[in-house]
Amino acid sequence: IGQADASFMGSGSERRYEDLCRNIINDMNQYGLSVVDDFLGTDKGLKILNEVRSMYNAGAFQDGQLVHNMRTDAQSSKVRGDKIRGDKIKWVGGNEPGCTNVWYLTNQIDSVVYRVNTMKDNGILGNYHIRERTRAMVACYPGSGTHYIMHVDNPNKDGRVITAIYYLNINWNASESGGILRIRPTPGTTVADIEPKFDRLIFFWSDIRNPHEVQPAHRTRYAITVWYFDAKEREEALNRAKLENSKTNNANSIAQLAEPDSTT
Numbered sequence: 152i153g154q155a156d157a158s159f160m161g162s163g164s165e166r167r168y169e170d171l172c173r174n175i176i177n178d179m180n181q182y183g184l185s186v187v188d189d190f191l192g193t194d195k196g197l198k199i200l201n202e203v204r205s206m207y208n209a210g211a212f213q214d215g216q217l218v219h220n221m222r223t224d225a226q227s228s229k230v231r232g233d234k235i236r237g238d239k240i241k242w243v244g245g246n247e248p249g250c251t252n253v254w255y256l257t258n259q260i261d262s263v264v265y266r267v268n269t270m271k272d273n274g275i276l277g278n279y280h281i282r283e284r285t286r287a288m289v290a291c292y293p294g295s296g297t298h299y300i301m302h303v304d305n306p307n308k309d310g311r312v313i314t315a316i317y318y319l320n321i322n323w324n325a326s327e328s329g330g331i332l333r334i335r336p337t338p339g340t341t342v343a344d345i346e347p348k349f350d351r352l353i354f355f356w357s358d359i360r361n362p363h364e365v366q367p368a369h370r371t372r373y374a375i376t377v378w379y380f381d382a383k384e385r386e387e388a389l390n391r392a393k394l395e396n397s398k399t400n401n402a403n404s405i406a407q408l409a410e411p412d413s414t415t
């Protein structure tokens with residue numbers, strides 16, 4: 152996987168920017184994932200890290216835990232919640248105060264994604280029409296073995312086609328701290344083990360092509376994720392949701408009709 156050096160914000164950067172985008176296109180078509188190192192350079196990366204640290208220390212993150220994998224312990228009928236996810240998250244839209252560096256990052260990722268989506272000979276990327284994305288999800292795995300079990304980001308065509316993750320972890324040593332992102336591209340038997348290194352940006356298809364897990368982290372592990380929507384898949388997902396919604400509303404109103412009117 153081409154480890155493109157992407158500090159293209161420097162001088163004479165046009166050529167390097169084109170090369171970076173070409174690398175991403177090739178990686179996405181060949182592997183369904185791409186790793187870009189030194190995306191913004193050290194000083195911009197540090198500004199983002201400090202901003203995220205102050206958010207986290209201000210207690211702005213909520214427990215990302217959604218569903219406990221509850222099960223009863225065989226011996227003492229105690230119910231044990233095996234956490235599916237151990238991360239704590241904060242959604243950032245980009246215009247909140249104190250998030251200017253996260254906003255700068257998402258702007259930089261946007262320009263790369265919109266570029267690769269429109270370049271000629273971009274293969275599978277040409278099948279999508281990417282016009283919008285989610286807000287930025289700032290995630291912290293607070294160490295002590297917190298992890299995320301194998302999952303697919305978009306298993307049911309909710310519109311998200313590309314996952315982009317930017318890592319903030321200086322001198323990350325996976326043999327000590329774990330926290331590897333393991334992607335198992337499907338179909339296939341290969342495995343991609345990606346360390347959550349400082350100033351590293353990765354892309355991968357969000358759907359069932361890329362089941363992945365975050366292995367137990369033993370050090371605080373920060374990442375910022377944005378998901379990019381394909382306009383057509385997103386519209387179809389929203390239409391399905393609307394249809395479902397109106398069905399339940401109708402069902403509810405019919406149910407109300409059927410209920411004996413309590414006032415009579």
Ligand SMILES: COc1ccc2cc(-c3cnc(C(=O)NCC(=O)O)c(O)c3)ccc2c1
Pocket residue numbers: 215217238240288290299304316331332347363364365374
């Ligand atoms: C309904 O509300 C929510 C709110 C937040 C949610 C966050 C995730 C999520 C998904 N993937 C990863 C991941 O794969 N990280 C890889 C890495 O850090 O290297 C991750 O950390 C978090 C999934 C569902 C959510 C639903």
Ligand SMILES: [Mn+2]
Pocket residue numbers: 302303304363
């Ligand atoms: Mn995921």
